[in-house]
Amino acid sequence: MNRCILCYRCVHVANNLTEDRVHGVLNRGEHAEISTYIENAIDNDFSGNMIDVCPVGALTDKTFRFKSRVWFLKPMEAECSCTKCSGKVVLWMFGNEVYRVTARKDTYGEVEDIEGKPGWICNECRFEKKDTAKWNVIGPRVVDRHSVISQGKYETKIDSSTKNIE
Ligand code: SF4
Ligand SMILES: [Zn+2]
Structure with a gap:
């Protein structure tokens, strides 16, 4: 999560995939961070699509993480x-x-x-x-x-x- 630039792209995708808002930004100012409960919160067959829109690799695919470049x-x-x-x-x-x-x-x-x-x-x-x-x-x-x-x-x-x- 120290890579996250708070671009909100994942939040936007999650909003498109779910009926209610289920994740967002916690805390304020320099302590702001994207909710790390994404995986628990978004119980949806399409939740993995948030990984594809993250521009900095803060959200990663657990089946691929650290396997290769x-x-x-x-x-x-x-x-x-x-x-x-x-x-x-x-x-x-x-x-x-x-x-x-x-x-x-x-x-x-x-x-x-x-x-x-x-x-x-x-x-x-x-x-x-x-x-x-x-x-x-x-x-x-x-x-x-x-x-x-x-x-x-x-x-x-x-x-x-x-x-x-x-
Ligand atoms: S898409 Fe990635 S960089 Fe953007 S807010 Fe979500 S986790 Fe952070
Ligand atoms: Zn399919």
Whole structure:
């Protein structure tokens, strides 16, 4: 929670996902902190979507936490038939292993709309489907080349006479 910048994005998402406000900011001024009871308070199949909107990584996926850095993983578009959500996700893979499942995000880091509705994904797709057999993998997700996630994935030509990288 010492990463939290109190941007309220998670509060906004929680408000969209629940009928009543269930989490927010505790205390005032420099002691202000986002409620750490989020997990207990939000009993909802879609609560994991708050992780996707947190811009600083203060909210993390407990199934992925400390397992790897995102820039070591390969983002792949995938889908499954899910009765709760659209099932359209990004799988973050290392070899053939699924390390993390997230919603698809647009160039602004917002969850992408799917068929005119926000593409939130359910907790079952996010936390429990870590087996590639459960997914139809479509292909690599295009990631902006300025993103840290693209690190090490640029195609470069090395001129062997000068060792310059073009
Ligand atoms: S989205 Fe992240 S940074 Fe923003 S208020 Fe919530 S926990 Fe803090
Ligand atoms: Zn789902």
